[in-house]
Amino acid sequence: MTTTPPSPGCCAEFESASRLSRRRLLQGMAAATGAGVATSVFGDAFRQTAFAATAGGNVLVVISLRGGIDGLGMVVPHADPAYYTARPSIAVPRESLVAQDAFYGLHPQLAPLEWLFTSGELAAVQAVGLQVPNRSHFSAMEEIEDADPGSAERRGWVNRMIGLDGEDDPTDAIHLTSSIVPTMLSGLEPAVAVSRIGDVALVGADDGDKAEWASRRRRQLDLMWKGGSGGVHGAYRSAVRTVDKLSPVARSTYAPLVAYPRVWPAIGLSDALQDTAQLIKADVGTEVVSIDYGSWDMHNDYGTLAWGDMQRMIGGFATTLDAFMRDLGDLRSRVTVVTISEFGRRVKENGNRGLDHGWGNMMLVAGGGVKGGAYYGSWPGLGSGDQVDDDLQVTTDYRNVLGEVITRRFPDRSIAGVFPGLPYAPVNLMH
Amino acid sequence: MPVKPYAPTKTPTSGQRHLMNRMGCGYSRSTFTQMRAAGSPRNWFEQQLDPSSVKESARARDLSSWFPDLRESPSTKWQKQEDGTKLAWSYAADLGSYSMMRRVYSRRQVLETMVDFWSNALHVHAGTDLAWVHRSSYDDLLRRHALGRFDDLLVEATLHPAMLLYLDNWRSTRRAPNENHGRELLELHTVGRSAGYSEQMVKDSAKILSGYTVDTFASWQPFYSGSRHATGPVTVLGFSAANSSRDGAELAREYLRYLARHPLTAQNIARKLARYFVSDNPSAKLIGDLAKVFTASGTDIKATLRALVAHPEFKAARGTLVRTPVEDFVATCRVLQVVAEKPTSNASFARAAIWVPKATLLYQWPRPDGAPTGDAAWASASRMLSSFRMHWNLIGGWWPRQQVDYRSGGSWLPKRKLRFDEYVDHLCRMMLGKPSTPRILSAAVVATGCSPKTQITKSHAVATSLHVRLIGVLLDSPDHMRR
Numbered sequence: 001m002t003t004t005p006p007s008p009g010c011c012a013e014f015e016s017a018s019r020l021s022r023r024r025l026l027q028g029m030a031a032a033t034g035a036g037v038a039t040s041v042f043g044d045a046f047r048q049t050a051f052a053a054t055a056g057g058n059v060l061v062v063i064s065l066r067g068g069i070d071g072l073g074m075v076v077p078h079a080d081p082a083y084y085t086a087r088p089s090i091a092v093p094r095e096s097l098v099a100q101d102a103f104y105g106l107h108p109q110l111a112p113l114e115w116l117f118t119s120g121e122l123a124a125v126q127a128v129g130l131q132v133p134n135r136s137h138f139s140a141m142e143e144i145e146d147a148d149p150g151s152a153e154r155r156g157w158v159n160r161m162i163g164l165d166g167e168d169d170p171t172d173a174i175h176l177t178s179s180i181v182p183t184m185l186s187g188l189e190p191a192v193a194v195s196r197i198g199d200v201a202l203v204g205a206d207d208g209d210k211a212e213w214a215s216r217r218r219r220q221l222d223l224m225w226k227g228g229s230g231g232v233h234g235a236y237r238s239a240v241r242t243v244d245k246l247s248p249v250a251r252s253t254y255a256p257l258v259a260y261p262r263v264w265p266a267i268g269l270s271d272a273l274q275d276t277a278q279l280i281k282a283d284v285g286t287e288v289v290s291i292d293y294g295s296w297d298m299h300n301d302y303g304t305l306a307w308g309d310m311q312r313m314i315g316g317f318a319t320t321l322d323a324f325m326r327d328l329g330d331l332r333s334r335v336t337v338v339t340i341s342e343f344g345r346r347v348k349e350n351g352n353r354g355l356d357h358g359w360g361n362m363m364l365v366a367g368g369g370v371k372g373g374a375y376y377g378s379w380p381g382l383g384s385g386d387q388v389d390d391d392l393q394v395t396t397d398y399r400n401v402l403g404e405v406i407t408r409r410f411p412d413r414s415i416a417g418v419f420p421g422l423p424y425a426p427v428n429l430m431h
Numbered sequence: 432m433p434v435k436p437y438a439p440t441k442t443p444t445s446g447q448r449h450l451m452n453r454m455g456c457g458y459s460r461s462t463f464t465q466m467r468a469a470g471s472p473r474n475w476f477e478q479q480l481d482p483s484s485v486k487e488s489a490r491a492r493d494l495s496s497w498f499p500d501l502r503e504s505p506s507t508k509w510q511k512q513e514d515g516t517k518l519a520w521s522y523a524a525d526l527g528s529y530s531m532m533r534r535v536y537s538r539r540q541v542l543e544t545m546v547d548f549w550s551n552a553l554h555v556h557a558g559t560d561l562a563w564v565h566r567s568s569y570d571d572l573l574r575r576h577a578l579g580r581f582d583d584l585l586v587e588a589t590l591h592p593a594m595l596l597y598l599d600n601w602r603s604t605r606r607a608p609n610e611n612h613g614r615e616l617l618e619l620h621t622v623g624r625s626a627g628y629s630e631q632m633v634k635d636s637a638k639i640l641s642g643y644t645v646d647t648f649a650s651w652q653p654f655y656s657g658s659r660h661a662t663g664p665v666t667v668l669g670f671s672a673a674n675s676s677r678d679g680a681e682l683a684r685e686y687l688r689y690l691a692r693h694p695l696t697a698q699n700i701a702r703k704l705a706r707y708f709v710s711d712n713p714s715a716k717l718i719g720d721l722a723k724v725f726t727a728s729g730t731d732i733k734a735t736l737r738a739l740v741a742h743p744e745f746k747a748a749r750g751t752l753v754r755t756p757v758e759d760f761v762a763t764c765r766v767l768q769v770v771a772e773k774p775t776s777n778a779s780f781a782r783a784a785i786w787v788p789k790a791t792l793l794y795q796w797p798r799p800d801g802a803p804t805g806d807a808a809w810a811s812a813s814r815m816l817s818s819f820r821m822h823w824n825l826i827g828g829w830w831p832r833q834q835v836d837y838r839s840g841g842s843w844l845p846k847r848k849l850r851f852d853e854y855v856d857h858l859c860r861m862m863l864g865k866p867s868t869p870r871i872l873s874a875a876v877v878a879t880g881c882s883p884k885t886q887i888t889k890s891h892a893v894a895t896s897l898h899v900r901l902i903g904v905l906l907d908s909p910d911h912m913r914r
Contacts, residue, residue, distance in 0.1 A: 138559060138797040152624065154803075170812045179789045179817055183797075186808075193813045203820040204903055217900065220878040223870065224908045231806045232753055232912050238812035 058334050058368065058409045059280055059287060062158070062184070063269075065317075065341040066294030068137065070302070070355050071362030072347065072392065073310055074110070075124045075375065079103040082382035086348040090302050090310075090355075104375045108305060109314035112322035113366070117373050121325075121332070122366040123429050125401055126377040129343060129394040135357040137297070140342035145183035147399055148420050155187030157399075157418055158288050161406060163189040164413045165287070170238040171245050173288040174279070176272040185290060190238045192246075197275040200246040202239070207251050245284055254278040260323040266316030269293045273324040280331055287410070293317060296341065300352035308353070325367065336409055337366045338402065344392055347382055360392030363401050369408050369430045376429045396427060404430050432872045432883065437857040440845060447472050448864045449749045452914040453708055454479070454740065455540030457754075457762030458864040461488075462540060476740060479541035480578055480733045490771075491537040497773050497781055498529045505564035505592075505651035523558030524777075526567050527785035527793035532771060534761040545577040545732070546570070548707050550794060551801030552700070553588045553620055555597045557794035562597035564651055566794070569593035581700060581730035582691035589616060589687055592645045592653040598799065603641035608661045613637030615799050616687075617667075622695035623702075628668055635665035639672075639686045642679050655680045668693065691730055697722035701735070708739055709748050711805040717744045750913050753809045755802070756788035758914065759818050763825050763906060766862045770836040780835035787824070787831065789817040815912075822906040827899045840898030841889035851875075851893065852883035855901075862905040874904045 077083050078094040079102060097105025099117040104126065106117070116122035134140040143149070147157040162172040170190035175182055178195055185191040194200055201207070202221075205214035218240075225236040256277060260270040272291040279286050293316075302310045325332055344361030360380070366372070380386050380393035387393065399419045406413055408430040415424050443451070443463050450472050451458045469475035478485055495502070500517060511517040530550075534543045550573055557566045569591050576584035588594055589612075595601045598612035613636030618624050628636075642660030646652050657677035665674050670689045672682055690696055701721035705713030720742060721735055728734035739745055754762060774781040785792055790809075796802035803809075824830045828837030845857050855875045856867040867875075872883065879897045887893050893901055905911065 136560075138556065139799075142798050179813055180791055181811065181813065188807075190812055200816070202816060203823045204900060213900070216877055216880065217903075220874045220900075220904055221907060223874045223877060224904065226870075228909065231810045232815070232909055235806075235810040235812060235815050239815040242812045243816070 057283075057285055057287065058336070059289065060405065060409060061273075061276055061289045061291065061335060061337045061367075063317075063321075063337065063339045064141075064182070064290065064292050064294070065296050065339055066137075066141070066292055067297035067341075068140075068343045068345055068357055069296035069339075069341040069361065070298065070310065070345040071126065071341070071360065072344065073302075074107050074314065074364075075126050075362040076105050076107065077103060077126070077379065077382070078105050080379070080382050082347070082384075086382065088349070090304055090308075090349050090353055092305065096305060101375060103379070107311070107314050109311050110318045112318040113325075116322075116325060116366055120372040121370055122364065122372045123370050124375050125363045125365065125396060125427060125429065126375060127360045127380055127392060127395040128363050128377060128398045128401055129359055129361045131394065131397055133343075133359040133388065133391065133394075135343060135359070137342055137357075142183055144340065144342055144398065147184075147402075147418075150421050153187075154183070156182070156184035157402065158184040158290065159187035159189050159191060161410070161413055161418045162191065162287060163187070164417050169245075169285065170242045171284060171286050173290065174286050175290040176275055177268055177292045182290060182292070185288075190235075192242055196271060197246065197250045197279065200243060200250045202243045202247075205243075246279075249278060249282045249284060252278075252282075256323070256327045257329065258323050258326045260327070261316065261319045263316075265313055266320045269316065269320045270323070273320055274327075277324055277327045280328065280335060298345070298354050299350065299356060300354035302349070302354045321366070333368045335367045336369055336405055337364075338405060339364045340398065340402075346390055347387055347392060348390060358391040359388060360394045363398065365401065365405065365429060369405070371429050371431055374429075376427045397422070397425075400425050401427055401429070404428075432852075432869045432876065434856060434867045434869060434872055435850060435852040435883070436866055437845065437849070437853040437860070440857045440860040442860045442866060443864050445749060445865070446746070449746070450476065450740070451540070451864075452750075452762075453745070453752070454544060454736075456534040456537075456543055457758070457765050457914065459765035460768070460861065461538070462765075463864070465538060476541070476737075479539065480736065482539040482542040482578065485539050488536055488538050491533060491539075493773070494529060494532050494536065494781075497532070498525045501525050501529060501567040505568075506649075508564045509648070509651060519563045520558050523563055523566070523795060524785050524792070525782070526557050526570060527795070528782050530570070530793060531757060531761060531784045532781050535764045535769070535771070541736075542574070542577055545736075546573050548704070549573045549577055549584065549588075551796070551804075552703055553584075553594070554796060554799055554801035555593045555794075556796065556799075558792075559597065561601075561645075561647060562593045565591065565593035565596065578732050578736075581696075581725070581732060582688050584732075585620065585691040586684055586687045589620070589640070590643050590653070590683070592651070595643055595645050595653060596647070600637075600640050600643055601645040601647060603637065603644070603661070604659050605641065605661050608634070608637035608641040610634060610637045612640055616640070616690070619800055621690040621699065622668060622693050623699040626668060626693075626695045632667045635667050636686075637661075638663065638665055638674065639667070639679065639683050643683065668695075692726070694722070694726060697725045697730075701725055704735065704739060707804055709742075709745050710751065711807070714744060717742060750910065752804070752914050753806050754912060754914050755804055755809055756790035756814060756818060756821075757793050759912065760784070760788045760821065760825075762911070762914070763822055766906075766911075767825055767902075768838055769825060772834040772836070774834055776833070778831060778833045780831045780833060783831035783833075787821055789821065790814065818912065819903070819907045822911075823899055823903055826902045826906065841894040843898075844887065844889060844894060848886055848888050850883065851879075851881045851885040851887055854887045854893070858902065858905060862902065863908075863910050865910075871904065871908075875901060878904050 076092045076097055084091045096108045098111045098114045099106045134143055145156045158173050170192055173185050173191040175185050175193040179193050181193040204217035260274050276289045298309050301308050341361055345355035345358040350356055378395040380395050399422045403415050403419055403424055404426040407415055447466055448458055451462050466475040512519055537543050555562050555569055572587055598615055599609040600612040603609045610633055614633045617628055638661040642655050644656050660679040662674050665672055701718045705717050724738040725735045771781045855872050859867040878900045879893055
């Protein structure tokens with residue numbers, strides 16, 4: 001999309017943004033046409049107005065199931081007898097599965113999400129992953145999140161994606177659950193990583209500080225950081241922009257429409273999804289929220305339906321995601337949730353009722369734009385001749401799932417820009 | 432706003448300060464004293480290059496005994512992890528905290544800096560899969576060779592069980608040499624990707640290394656297994672061998688020495704040094720100059736560092752590199768004169784240190800390429816907000832607060848009573864190693880509401896409730912965020 005700046009010399013930043021997203025365009029138009037805002041284009045008042053005026057941007061929520069989740073135990077191929085042969089003590093019995101079709105069914109602890117499957121807002125893809133097996137947690141995570149195998153540059157796919165929106169707002173992508181920017185958000189474009197939204201705060205000009213001291217603190221910092229460009233100076237300006245934009249959200253008390261689970265192991269996920277719902281409702285324009293939920297590295301104590309880490313972790317996931325989706329209400333149509341994990345696990349159980357590192361995995365896609373109520377992906381089979389080094393084969397490049405979500409939900413981003421060199425072949429799971 | 436100097440507090444010259452900030456772990460009063468005692472910055476640097484000649488501080492000497500678990504044998508560590516007594520992450524945290532404490536308290540500042548440099552150039556993740564059981568003895572190895580010769584360092588580091596475990600060489604078999612280590616050795620540790628080696632060379636590199644393995648899940652001792660060594664002719668970037676013997680142990684050593692002395696390795700190490708010590712984008716001339724010395728000296732690290740420090744580009748690049756969060760923590764503890772005591776629990780300052788910078792944990796960068804330095808990685812919004820908060824926690828002594836002495840606000844007054852502008856100048860000298868400027872004074876005035884003429888005593892708010900706000904002006908600044 002291109003456009004002519006509404007008034008010459010309106011603002012250099014606007015002019016330079018020749019690749020405009022819809023949101024960016026509306027921001028610019030608000031600047032040019034909104035009464036009384038043109039003079040302080042980038043002041044706080046403008047921001048509030050602009051964002052209030054541009055409700056309706058889509059949001060992608062990426063939940064990283066770290067540690068390598070067992071996709072076969074989440075999205076169970078009940079019609080493949082090899083699944084039951086390989087797992088004599090930990091297979092999920094067919095009769096317990098929810099949302100069954102003739103071949104697949106979901107782990108019974110996913111029952112809280114069955115309504116989404118039934119209403120067509122939840123889909124699963126099987127046998128997805130990296131094109132070449134990588135069974136190292138660290139390097140597989142890097143590879144999945146960098147998602148640009150041809151390049152030595154460390155820049156993640158979310159960073160490339162937000163880099164294509166024609167602006168450099170540091171709150172375009174936010175990572176919750178830790179203050180370390182994960183690889184998928186790392187790179188050229190500023191992005192924010194915080195444990196909780198409440199952490200977005202400038203020490204000394206915070207909630208607990210009296211207004212006079214907060215104002216002195218901010219003026220003091222602006223004075224010390226005045227001038228200078230790029231590097232730490234640019235980072236300082238990004239930091240205060242982030243605070244200005246998010247601190248009203250960070251400081252407000254959020255009252256969700258439904259109660260989120262408050263029990264281990266879902267507390268971190270519960271906090272993060274509540275923060276995400278709050279951000280979405282505040283409509284600050286964030287496009288991508290990244291959340292970690294793990295660990296799924298179950299070499300032992302994977303367990304059965306009655307006990308063990310797997311059923312407990314899935315239960316935490318499902319009850320929390322259920323609360324989030326209900327809490328969003330109608331806003332769900334703007335929000336697409338995708339899960340990802342660095343690798344799947346061995347088909348065959350090990351001697352400790354657990355599963356070692358494997359290859360092929362599943363992804364869940366829920367919310368806005370999803371052609372739900374169905375299972376996608378080409379099943380490679382679990383027969384001895386079908387496995388690769390005892391693992392489920394990958395038949396769908398995970399980038400094609402993400403690529404399709406991005407293409408459908410953020411049509412102004414080029415797939416080649418987000419996933420360079422990907423032979424794009426959509427799975428057709430999005431409207 | 433005109434500055435009224437507080438002259439009795441001496442400051443280093445900008446050249447001295449530069450040397451402390453770049454070649455050491457940050458300016459401090461004690462290192463300044465040490466440098467003055469050495470007679471000249473040059474003498475100081477020479478002494479630093481011979482760490483055993485530098486008398487260690489009492490606290491630094493004690494540090495090893497503060498983290499006794501690190502000295503356990505690999506099999507004990509593994510056993511404790513298995514029975515749940517102490518897990519890998521906890522050993523990794525110990526090593527990180529221990530290393531950070533060394534950087535704060537050691538008088539051998541250049542050694543500590545070079546340990547950090549090599550820890551990233553030859554990175555072994557401290558908490559990952561299996562390598563963690565050997566990670567602290569790998570740290571010992573890096574310390575031994577940090578200022579020695581790179582060819583020795585490369586041979587020892589490559590064949591150390593921590594590296595063999597980290598990059599999978601221990602899994603290599605005669606029929607299926609694992610290519611992970613063979614590749615990273617070329618790409619990361621020596622010649623670099625631009626050397627243009629072929630996939631066949633990567634395979635040959637893996638063949639040469641195969642045989643070096645570890646007795647995993649048992650004694651954890653490294654050993655050479657001829658039956659795991661892949662024989663047959665190999666050629667890697669001009670290194671060729673028939674490789675017909677089952678015992679390829681010596682061949683691997685020859686290969687590593689060959690790679691260590693390869694001209695492209697010199698370029699690669701020179702580039703890493705230049706990035707770490709001079710600029711995010713070092714000039715080709717600087718890299719070339721350092722590579723020349725590296726090669727001519729037979730990969731002598733001291734000689735290369737001498738050339739680096741004497742280089743006009745090093746001298747010109749003052750205060751331009753962003754501090755990593757760990758460097759920031761260390762530098763902040765040094766200027767604030769935080770005194771950690773022997774830890775008694777995970778909440779003790781010395782053991783909690785690794786969590787304080789709120790960034791990738793020290794020695795736990797998730798990829799084999801080592802933690803990054805530079806603006807691209809560390810000049811970010813979240814980093815600024817979290818570093819500012821860290822500064823305030825340390826200035827105020829709010830966290831971590833157990834087994835540690837923080838200086839009180841009033842203790843920084845150089846005399847019973849002085850003007851605010853003099854006090855700001857004194858604090859600048861103490862915290863930043865240089866006199867105040869009109870900008871800093873103005874910011875201090877804004878931050879505290881004091882006038883330059885306000886008389887400050889121990890009971891004044893500036894020395895009590897406003898102390899953190901005032902020191903915050905100095906530490907949450909471009910001067911302190913960069914080195």
